[in-house]
Amino acid sequence: MSSYFSVDYMIKAFPTLLSYIDVTIIVTIVAELFGIVIGCVVAFLRIHKVKVLNQVCLLYLSFIRGTPFLVQLYLVCFGLPQLLQGLGYQDIRSIPGLLFVFLIMSIHTGAYIAEIMRSSILAVDKGQLEAAHSIGMSTYQAYIRIILPQAFQLAIPALGNNVISTLKGTSLIFNVGVVDMLRKADLMGSYSYRHLELYVDIAIIYVLLCFVIQVATYFLERRSTLGKELAS
Amino acid sequence: MITFKNIHKSFGDNEVLKGINASVPTGSVTVILGPSGSGKTTLLRSINFLEKADRGEIILDDLHIDVEKVTKQEIHEIRQRTAMVFQSYNLFKNKTALENIMEGLIVVKKISKAEAKEKAIIFLEKVGLGSKGDFYAHQLSGGQQQRVGIARALALNPDVILFDEPTSALDPELVGEVLEVMKKIAQEVNCTMIVVTHEIGFAREVADHVIFMDGGVIVEEGTPEQVLGAPKNERTKQFLARYVSFTEYNI
Numbered sequence: 001m002s003s004y005f006s007v008d009y010m011i012k013a014f015p016t017l018l019s020y021i022d023v024t025i026i027v028t029i030v031a032e033l034f035g036i037v038i039g040c041v042v043a044f045l046r047i048h049k050v051k052v053l054n055q056v057c058l059l060y061l062s063f064i065r066g067t068p069f070l071v072q073l074y075l076v077c078f079g080l081p082q083l084l085q086g087l088g089y090q091d092i093r094s095i096p097g098l099l100f101v102f103l104i105m106s107i108h109t110g111a112y113i114a115e116i117m118r119s120s121i122l123a124v125d126k127g128q129l130e131a132a133h134s135i136g137m138s139t140y141q142a143y144i145r146i147i148l149p150q151a152f153q154l155a156i157p158a159l160g161n162n163v164i165s166t167l168k169g170t171s172l173i174f175n176v177g178v179v180d181m182l183r184k185a186d187l188m189g190s191y192s193y194r195h196l197e198l199y200v201d202i203a204i205i206y207v208l209l210c211f212v213i214q215v216a217t218y219f220l221e222r223r224s225t226l227g228k229e230l231a232s
Numbered sequence: 233m234i235t236f237k238n239i240h241k242s243f244g245d246n247e248v249l250k251g252i253n254a255s256v257p258t259g260s261v262t263v264i265l266g267p268s269g270s271g272k273t274t275l276l277r278s279i280n281f282l283e284k285a286d287r288g289e290i291i292l293d294d295l296h297i298d299v300e301k302v303t304k305q306e307i308h309e310i311r312q313r314t315a316m317v318f319q320s321y322n323l324f325k326n327k328t329a330l331e332n333i334m335e336g337l338i339v340v341k342k343i344s345k346a347e348a349k350e351k352a353i354i355f356l357e358k359v360g361l362g363s364k365g366d367f368y369a370h371q372l373s374g375g376q377q378q379r380v381g382i383a384r385a386l387a388l389n390p391d392v393i394l395f396d397e398p399t400s401a402l403d404p405e406l407v408g409e410v411l412e413v414m415k416k417i418a419q420e421v422n423c424t425m426i427v428v429t430h431e432i433g434f435a436r437e438v439a440d441h442v443i444f445m446d447g448g449v450i451v452e453e454g455t456p457e458q459v460l461g462a463p464k465n466e467r468t469k470q471f472l473a474r475y476v477s478f479t480e481y482n483i
Contacts, residue, residue, distance in 0.1 A: 130318070137336070146324050225370075
């Protein structure tokens, strides 16, 4: 059996692979944070049909949703530096590659969150904005204090989904030279010739991470006041 | 004093307001009556620009607004000087009753949080809900929600409070408690009240001035005695006939 599958090696390699989990987590967190900011702004511009910017947003959404993530990753991580060099910026090597990964992951996630937020903002009762206006709040104040807090509560299940897909999406970034868990497994495998054990390890780590996110989403949903309202 | 001059408003081909001229004296209680679709609510909502009228003028004391040329500042100012009570209460769902009242004080009036809380508690007690401060909207009954809505409007100390069918969504038992609070306000607080309602009894008892609207125009206006007691217009008589017969049944 051990010649086909070495449990010992699988267990031995696990801590090493696990030590690369930080890349996955950091990229996910950065992408989600910026993605939420981008998403909220785009959702607002779309709902209020702000001139010109609304069209720009539409273009952005259809580009991101219409191209594979890997293509976007190559465009930004390989194409963009070349473009910058062509434009006369020679110091391109001084920019860490991870920065380009952060950039495209945020832009990519932002597009999906924009649609999530748009639907959940539209799901907030129109009377809430009217009430805020009626007591003299500006639209901006109403969004920050009333509309978005409610929209986020409605969006928790969909956002949880988005975090999971972003997390799994990070497994592609080894393609542009970032060493994450998966890349480490590749490298280790080319020495030990035991790829199967290493990939099983990776799968286990991803399953555990996603499980944590699912549990967190569940508890957030239970805690939210709107959730209680819907349940009651 | 709040004055409307020649207010027009259409939704597509449907002309809802066909040139409304009226004025409401400061400190008075004005009740707007009329059948559904007569434009009462639209008129009320055009005051604080939740609905923007197509043309006309709205004058609130020294604030003179030409609807067609209205600026953001003017909308902001008239919203700061008015407050509204909604048919569907529209309490902020992510805030407790107390926070609902504090919200406008903190964000719009720029009062410190501690002071706003003190003030909010006073107003919550005024509407008889002193013990419900930490409840969320969904934990309160319709009548209680509406009373919080009234406290939220009152706390801002507005020149005018606009009531948009405040009891229409309530069952008959709860209507009473809300009307009671409104009566109390009319007596105690010196602010102008404009009330769109179907509660003829409330109009008769509390109003200083009654406006009857139908088909986007003001058909008849005057004191409650004039309009409700001795209506001159056929349409007003017809509308009131049903309510009169109600009371006769009760006897």
